[in-house]
Amino acid sequence: MVKNISALIGHDDVTKLVQFDVPDGEPGFWDKQYKFVVAGEKPVRRLDGMEKVTGKAKYTYDIYRPNQLCAELVLCPHAHARIVGVDASKAEKMPGVRGVMLAENLDAAMFAGWIIAMVAADTIQQARDAARSVLVEYDAQDFVVLEDDAGKDDNPIRKPSSGNPSIKGDVEKGFQEAFAVHEAEYVTQTTPHNCLETHGCVAEFKNGELTVWFSTQSLWSMQQAVAGYGGMPLNKTRVITEYMGGGFGSKLFGEQFADMCVKMAKKIGRPIKFMANRYFDSVACGNKPAAKMHVKIGAQKDGAFTAIRADCLNYPGFSGGASVATPFRSHYECPNIYTQETNVYTNTGLSRPFRAPGRPQGSFGLEMAIEELCMKMGLDPYEVKIKNVDVSPLDPRKYQFEVGAERFGWKKKFKKHGSDAGPVKTGVGCAVTYWGYSGDPGGAVCRCTLFMDGSAEVAIGCQDLGTGFRTMAACTAAETLGIDVQRIQVLTGDTDIGLVGPLSGGSKTTPTVAPAIKSACYKAQQKLFGRIAGDWDAKPEDIVCRENAVFNKENPEQKMPWNEAAQKVGSNMIVALGEHIPPPDVEGIRIGTGLRGAQFAQVEVNVETGKISCKKVVAVQDCGRAMAKAQAESQICGGVIQGVSYALFEDRIMDSVLGRQLNPQMEHYKILNAMEAPDIEPILIDVFDPVNCASAKGIGEPPHVPTAAAVACAVCNAIGKPIRSLPITPYKVLEALYGERR
Amino acid sequence: MPDKKGNHSEIPDGVSRRSFLKGMGTGAAILPALGKTVEAADLENRFGPEPAPITLTINEKIYHLQVEPRETLIEVLRNRLNITGTKVVCDNGSCGACTVYLDGAPVYGCMMLAVKAQNKQITTIEGISQNGKLHPVQEAFIEADALQCGFCTPGFVMSMAKVFEENPKASLIEVKQGLAGHICRCGAYAQIFKAAENVSKRNGG
Numbered sequence: 001m002v003k004n005i006s007a008l009i010g011h012d013d014v015t016k017l018v019q020f021d022v023p024d025g026e027p028g029f030w031d032k033q034y035k036f037v038v039a040g041e042k043p044v045r046r047l048d049g050m051e052k053v054t055g056k057a058k059y060t061y062d063i064y065r066p067n068q069l070c071a072e073l074v075l076c077p078h079a080h081a082r083i084v085g086v087d088a089s090k091a092e093k094m095p096g097v098r099g100v101m102l103a104e105n106l107d108a109a110m111f112a113g114w115i116i117a118m119v120a121a122d123t124i125q126q127a128r129d130a131a132r133s134v135l136v137e138y139d140a141q142d143f144v145v146l147e148d149d150a151g152k153d154d155n156p157i158r159k160p161s162s163g164n165p166s167i168k169g170d171v172e173k174g175f176q177e178a179f180a181v182h183e184a185e186y187v188t189q190t191t192p193h194n195c196l197e198t199h200g201c202v203a204e205f206k207n208g209e210l211t212v213w214f215s216t217q218s219l220w221s222m223q224q225a226v227a228g229y230g231g232m233p234l235n236k237t238r239v240i241t242e243y244m245g246g247g248f249g250s251k252l253f254g255e256q257f258a259d260m261c262v263k264m265a266k267k268i269g270r271p272i273k274f275m276a277n278r279y280f281d282s283v284a285c286g287n288k289p290a291a292k293m294h295v296k297i298g299a300q301k302d303g304a305f306t307a308i309r310a311d312c313l314n315y316p317g318f319s320g321g322a323s324v325a326t327p328f329r330s331h332y333e334c335p336n337i338y339t340q341e342t343n344v345y346t347n348t349g350l351s352r353p354f355r356a357p358g359r360p361q362g363s364f365g366l367e368m369a370i371e372e373l374c375m376k377m378g379l380d381p382y383e384v385k386i387k388n389v390d391v392s393p394l395d396p397r398k399y400q401f402e403v404g405a406e407r408f409g410w411k412k413k414f415k416k417h418g419s420d421a422g423p424v425k426t427g428v429g430c431a432v433t434y435w436g437y438s439g440d441p442g443g444a445v446c447r448c449t450l451f452m453d454g455s456a457e458v459a460i461g462c463q464d465l466g467t468g469f470r471t472m473a474a475c476t477a478a479e480t481l482g483i484d485v486q487r488i489q490v491l492t493g494d495t496d497i498g499l500v501g502p503l504s505g506g507s508k509t510t511p512t513v514a515p516a517i518k519s520a521c522y523k524a525q526q527k528l529f530g531r532i533a534g535d536w537d538a539k540p541e542d543i544v545c546r547e548n549a550v551f552n553k554e555n556p557e558q559k560m561p562w563n564e565a566a567q568k569v570g571s572n573m574i575v576a577l578g579e580h581i582p583p584p585d586v587e588g589i590r591i592g593t594g595l596r597g598a599q600f601a602q603v604e605v606n607v608e609t610g611k612i613s614c615k616k617v618v619a620v621q622d623c624g625r626a627m628a629k630a631q632a633e634s635q636i637c638g639g640v641i642q643g644v645s646y647a648l649f650e651d652r653i654m655d656s657v658l659g660r661q662l663n664p665q666m667e668h669y670k671i672l673n674a675m676e677a678p679d680i681e682p683i684l685i686d687v688f689d690p691v692n693c694a695s696a697k698g699i700g701e702p703p704h705v706p707t708a709a710a711v712a713c714a715v716c717n718a719i720g721k722p723i724r725s726l727p728i729t730p731y732k733v734l735e736a737l738y739g740e741r742r
Numbered sequence: 743m744p745d746k747k748g749n750h751s752e753i754p755d756g757v758s759r760r761s762f763l764k765g766m767g768t769g770a771a772i773l774p775a776l777g778k779t780v781e782a783a784d785l786e787n788r789f790g791p792e793p794a795p796i797t798l799t800i801n802e803k804i805y806h807l808q809v810e811p812r813e814t815l816i817e818v819l820r821n822r823l824n825i826t827g828t829k830v831v832c833d834n835g836s837c838g839a840c841t842v843y844l845d846g847a848p849v850y851g852c853m854m855l856a857v858k859a860q861n862k863q864i865t866t867i868e869g870i871s872q873n874g875k876l877h878p879v880q881e882a883f884i885e886a887d888a889l890q891c892g893f894c895t896p897g898f899v900m901s902m903a904k905v906f907e908e909n910p911k912a913s914l915i916e917v918k919q920g921l922a923g924h925i926c927r928c929g930a931y932a933q934i935f936k937a938a939e940n941v942s943k944r945n946g947g
Contacts, residue, residue, distance in 0.1 A: 049884035052892030053899055055827015055867035055878070059899055062826035070821075071805065124821065125810055194892035196831045196839060196927050245829070245893030246927055278832055284759060466891025630887045634933055641929025667836035674921040677931035 007031035011622070011687045018586040020690060027480065027522035030625060030695050032688045035690045037547055039479040043630035047470040047490060048243065057243040060215040063202045065271035069098055071261060072127035073280060074117040074134045076109035077176035079347040079659025080143035080157070083109060083116065087135040091119060094133060096126030099268050101260050107143070110157075110318040111347045112660040113283035119261040120272050143347040145654040147290050147315050150346045157318060158345045165340035166329060167188075171296075174307025174336030178298025182373040184366035187725040188324075190290040190315065190652040192282045192664075194671065197245020200275035201226075201258045203265040209236045212262065217247040218503035219463050223495045225254035229262040242493040243464040248642075249353030250286035251465075252505050261631040273690055282664035287498040287652065288353030290315040290325040293365035297373055303384035305334040310365065312341045314358075317350040327362035330434045332370075332388040347659060353505060355639065356435065360646060364726060367709035372722050375417045381713065382410050382430050389432060394574050396622055397432065400685055401598045404620040405430070407683060408600035418720015423608045426615075427718025429601050431706035433621070436594040437698070438691045439511030441582040443502045446513065448477065448520035450528060450574040454566040456481060458517055459491035462501030462509060467700055468631030469509060475628040476514045476694060480521035482545030483562050499577075507698025512580050514627050514696035519578025527576060531568045532560075558741070583691050595687075595702050597621035599640070601678075601710035605718040607737055610730030614644045614678040614711055622687040624697035629684065636682035636703040643707020645672035651727050768896060796860055800825065815859045816840045816851035819866065827867040827896050831925070838924030841897040842866050848904050850923075867896035870903055877910030878944065879903040882937035890928035898924050911947025914938065 002021040008031045010016050015032055022028060030036075038044070051057035076083070088100040103115045117134055121127035144150045144157060153160075175181055195215075202213040203226070210232045216222045219239050227237035244251075257274050265272040276285060292313040298306045314322035325339035361572045374381040382405055389397040405411070413428045420426050451459040458477045464470050470490045478485040491497055502512040529543040532550070536543070543552055551559035602616040617640045626632035649670040653662045664668045682703075688695050708726060716722045721736040790811035800819065808820050819825045819842075831839035833852050840851040843865035864930045870877045879902050882888070889895045898921060903910050905920035912920070917938040926934065 043887065045884050046887055048877075048890070048892070049887075049889065052889050052895050053867075053880040053883045054871060055896045057892055058826065059829075059893065061829065062820075064824050123810075124817070125812065164900075194927055196829070196837075196891065196925070197752075244891060246891040248927075278834070466889075466893075468887075468890070634887050634890055634928075634930060637932045638929035641931060642927075645929075665834050665836075666832035667834050671925050671927070672929075673925055674918045674931055674934070677918075677929075679934075680932045683800075 005029065007690060008033050009688045009690060010394050012685055013399045014393040015688070016092065016394060022584070023238065023581065025523065026394070026581060027518050027693050029690050029693055034044055036479060036625070037482070038485050039625070039627045041629065042309045044471055044475055044485050044628055046468055046631060048464065051243070059197055059243045059245050060200055060202060060213045060241065061197050061245065061275055062675050063213045063273065065202060065204050068202065068271040068273050069120040069122060070124040071118050071120045071128045071264070071274040072124065072131040073115055073257065074119065074131045074136065075280065076114040076136070076138065077112055077660065078109060078138050078140050079112050079145055080141040081109045081138040082141060083261040084137040084139050086116060088117060089722050090135065091130040091133040094126065094130045096122035097130045098122070098270065099264055100130070100134065101264050103260065105227070105605050111283070111349050111350055115256055118257065118264060118274070120268060121266050124312055141688050143659045145346050145348055145659050146656050147292065147344070147346065149656065150315065152342045154404045155345055155530055160342050161321070162342040163340070165338060166325065167338050168329070169336035171309045171336045171338040174426035174529045175298045178306045179301040180373060180377050181296065181298040182369055182376060183296040184369065184372065184722070184724060186293045186295060186368055188291050188361040188364055189571065189650070191354070191646060191650040192287040192292065192652060193248045193250040193285070194666065194669070195246035195248060195250060196284065198276040198281040199251060199255060199257070200259055200273070201272040202271060203258070203262045204271035205230070205266055205269070209238065210671065211238045211240065212258070212261065213240045214252060214258065215244050216241050217251045217463060217465055217505060219461055219493070219495055219504060220500055222254065223682065226258060229259040230266055237497055239495045240493060242648060244463060244465050244660040246498055247354045247504065248358065249505060252353060252503060278666060279664045282669070283661050284349045284428065286354065287349065287361070288354035289317065289322045289351035290598050291361040293324065293362070295365050295369040297369045299373060299377070299384070303374070303379050303387050303605060305388050307336040308334050309338040312339065314341055314343050315346055316343055318345055318346045320350050322351050322358060324358040324361040324648065327366050327434070330436065331363065331366060331432050331531045332385070333391055343626040347656065355642060355704040359654060359705040360643065363431060363433070363668055363709040364454055365706050368712055368716065368724065370724060371429065371713040371716050375716070380414055382414065385430060385432065396685055396687055397596045400596060400620040400622065401432070402602050403560040403683060403685065404598045404618050407681060410600060411459070417717050420718060424604050424606050425718040427603050427714040427716070429710045429713025429717055431599055431709035431713060433597040433599070433702045433705035435507060435702040435705070436508040437508055438594070439508055439515065439580050440502055441580050443508070443512040444516040444580055445499045445669060446516035446520040446578050447499055448517070448524040448576050448578065450524050450566065452567055452569040452571060454483070455487045455489065456483070456521070457489040457491060458520065459497050459499055460501045461495055461497045461499045461501055462492050462513060463504055464492060465504055467504070467509070467635060468628055470509055471512065471631050472628045473517055476517045477521050478687045480518045483548050500569070506701045507702065510627060511692055511696050514694040515580040515692035516578045518694045519581070520576050521578070523578055524574050524576035527574050528565065528569060532565060580692055595622050595697050597702055599706045599710045601707070603711060603714040603718055605715055605733060607719060612648055612715060612728060612730065612733060613676065614648065616679045616683045617644070617707065617710070618683065619703055620683045620685060621699065621703050622685045622697070623699035624689055624691065624695040625686050626684050627696055632684060633682040635699045637680045638701030639701070640680050641672060641677060643704050644678060644711055646726065647708035647711040648672070648727050722739070754881040769825065796857055798856065798859060798864060800864045801864070801866060809856050811855065811857050813856050814852055815842070815854045815856045815864070818856035820849065825866060825868060829893050829896060831893065838901065839894050839897040841900040848901055867900060870900065877903055878941055879906060879937070882941045886933045886937035886940060888930050888933040890930050894924060895927045898926065898934060906941055906945065910945035911942055912938070913942070913947070
């Protein structure tokens, strides 16, 4: 029932031979001895590149159904108000208006941007006109929108909620043992996702079925959500996300606007499209929440950490929770760690996961505290940090750190804090990343179909947010089948495919789907090889295909081109399903846990103007083995760019008098552009970890975790003064250097 | 009354949506002072608010259609003609996603009224590949993996194609300046620069 295989696990530098069982009929493991031909080797052209560069790709935003109506929302302008009454009678009579629907939950609006009603009209202009004509009477209430005003004890909206502390060892004892201790408060800002395609959907009832085109990261949970909205059975509810203009975590959940869209489409009997405008998207569709972290850290004379303590305040909006403490517990080795978190509420839109939720905030607080401790002790932060990740040789952390420092030229570039002559001072900083999630066994079912002309199709109900999921899927299939990637067709982005895939969150897509694809393709090909095995007097599992050539491993003389072998598929096709089966549960065969990486940043700070530019980032990252190298590198670069943008520019600004966001539009909300983009060097470190048969891990989130911290440390190194709040602006630089009354 | 002849020369050249709206406000304020004759003439030549007939030349094809005068060029392309390659992202002229050419010059389609684009050659992302062959910039984008979600890509391609049309051997800094009005949220800049380098190299730069 099982076959025992031996595999070389570890990473590029250190390996170990292990043995474990694999169920019969399932593929083996891509260990270090297995050289990739397609996946992770030469760059593969993004499968949907052609559609995207020509403008042919149809996003939800591009869907125009016959007879479609356009919807617009009526939003509350007050940060906190009781809703006394709504009068839509004027709006209902306006030209082109086909319906007005009031929102549920109309007792009180908890932030400026609360949905009051939805208007559907023939054109978007008419819908906007009518939305403006809906009369709403508010009874404005006291509110709080600034984190500083949202007192921990006397919050006017809702009592802060404190979680239980997470305790390892004894921090007080640890601080007593320390040679040096540093303690300070670190603050991060709130940043909306600003996906370029805003949140939205198109809902249509036709022939007794509901179809929703939805810009979503979670096809299947959205199918359940919209079926609920429309009172439809699941087998008559279809969700389509063929192309998607970014999500970054903000498009994982059901949406109130979608509920209203579906209900109105049902009532009016015409398709309805709602795409959020930039204002609604910014104030109400999620953000990376602000945090205040009181951090205390102690180290021995040689830099080994003795204790880390972080007391964190999170600001998730008017409700819910957020968490920033994970990095304090997981990024470095330390015998004594204490973290505690409290959610503090403001009258602002809810936070949502944003590319490694909580991690960039925590990483900033942690790495800056270490940086300041090193500055105090006169130590090189690189030496201190690498000392505290040196655990076991199989764990790639130390190796990654060394590779990155070498490529970055840390030893040559690092100077004592603030010692560069200026006026444009150069500084360098480094930080680590950790990501603890891997795939969900059973979370994906993939289908492989082989055709007699040698082409193949893989199908899976998942979504490509822009990560290159399709390309990853095709590469994994081509690698398994041993054929050119051009022969693979990928079907995805539609619940009608009928094969469940994971939501795209937690960087779980690739580690859940890649093993399912490998399994399906392996099984389909084994069926085919069963038809050849007789002629060769061979066992099907001994027949393999590499670079379009099928041969018998035991007798390499027996061989034929893939095209010839594929003729035995016949006109009925060969179909097989594959799943991500649970990983072998054997002690000592896993490579640490999760994914690791390290980043190095170089900045220039003009101490006369305060201007900061990030010049270079070296990003070392593992994602197990990259299934599609070019796209994995693009993910690293994207995480870094968003990190630099977060560190230096982005900041949601709330007006404490009006209670509204002052910069919901992109012309007032600074995002890094082409002129400010640093030179980025992504370095993928292969890690061979039998967490799944493909050794695949997700790379969307981890590279975003350490960038802002590395940039902040580099600024500190350049000017010799810490800047303890993000974003690091020229004003803060000058303030740090010359005091408030310069 | 909408002008049935499609005559709208009274709308001055070079008006952005903002200054146009501002102009409307000022006009209303001074109207009584100018007297009845001006008012009557204005009404006769006035556009809207009802849809009015206009003619647009898009990717060398001529379209006759009815639009409200307040509709932007990009709204008309997308909502009335289903030409959806060009995206609207910020709708305020600050992200470059809606870049199209007007008589060969790049403009933000969200900042221009459709009525203003008459009698001009409009080129969109759908129109820059010729005879089914990709524009060299489009080819370079795919080759360098210079896109992720792809929503900003049409705008970036339009502007970069223009940079290389003006200087086939454009340097990296010239390309960056040419793209400074664009935002890529996924952060594909490193790959976009690589694509530009490849185009420049192929042109002998």
